[in-house]
Amino acid sequence: MSDLPQADRAGDAPHPRKTKRLFGQEAAETEFLDAWNSGRPHHGWRLTGARGVGKATLAWRIARFLLTDPPARAETLDPPPGHPALPRIRALSDPALMLLRRPWDDKTKKLKTQITVDEVRRLNGFFGLSAGGRRVVIVDPADDLNPSAANAILKLLEEPPAGATLLLISHQPARLLPTIRSRCRVLRLAPLDAQSLEAAVVQAGGHPAAASPLAEGSVGAALQLSQGGAETYEALIDLFARPQMDRARARKLADACAGRTGAAAYDATMAAIDRLLHRAARAGLLGPPGDAPENEVRTLTRLAPHDAAARDWAQLSQQVGDRAAHAHGVNVDPAAIVWDALARIDAQARRV
Structure with a gap:
């Protein structure tokens, strides 16, 4: 066992x-x-x-x-x-x-x-x-x-x-x-401060550099980001940087999560989607994080220019999470789950 x-x-x-x-x-x-x-x-x-x-x-x-x-x-x-x-x-x-x-x-x-x-x-x-x-x-x-x-x-x-x-x-x-x-x-339990995060990451076997601000005080997020999650999140930010989602690129991102061989890609992509939705909701109220890179600042500013958008992104975050949990529970193909989430984000972005 x-x-x-x-x-x-x-x-x-x-x-x-x-x-x-x-x-x-x-x-x-x-x-x-x-x-x-x-x-x-x-x-x-x-x-x-x-x-x-x-x-x-x-x-x-x-x-x-x-x-x-x-x-x-x-x-x-x-x-x-x-x-x-x-x-x-x-x-x-x-x-x-x-x-x-x-x-x-x-x-x-x-x-x-x-x-x-x-x-x-x-x-x-x-x-x-x-x-x-x-x-x-x-x-x-x-x-x-x-x-x-x-x-x-x-x-x-x-x-x-x-x-x-x-x-x-x-x-x-x-x-x-x-x-x-x-x-x-x-x-x-609160998010970890920078010093505690770095110490916890090292204890878990990660490199101190993995304790990035994007992890937002989470050891799990820091480790996942250091193992390809950061690149996935950057791809997602770029996907929604323009008024219209590139459907071919979105389909490629979703297809990489198909079947058992795509399990790791599915976990990284759903984590990136969850991160984007939460950061968009917060950006609508407080503005983009001060430590965010320029491309993320532009995307979050476009997606969440006001507090009404913040509420919409928060609601969508809950809906996407619930739908993904239910679909995963009844063995829906992971690629379809990711595609559904991306399509919903695109639809919401068009309404802003």
């Missing part, structure tokens, strides 16, 4: 449970410790923030803290060195820990597109066999729960087993059931 792809691991970077340090999220750590030291910590936590800012790493730090006999009042989430639970947690074999993520499908030979209710049902045995004591469940990410799985998690949040702590990682909270959101205490 260790050789199979893992839905909660970003590329070749260390898995979050093996990441040695968490950089730049002292405020979120302090908030959790304050809740713990109050004597009444919440049973359900929702860790939110952009992808790649350390949400999963923090979840695993909290899990190690909770499962290594923490004191009633603690000053740090660091576990005691040499605690016997630490190697079990690292090996995913601790009986008091459960990780829910998109599973591997032996039939299709790829990761499933959702966390299914069958995965959540494993918690019945988990809580039954580990009756008593502190138990921790990590859902990474909770955004991937299908409707049945989400309702099963909701029931646990409504009637939590004794000693249970649920840590729900969420990149896009709007995709969660409102009832799940309302039953969790929120830990918000």
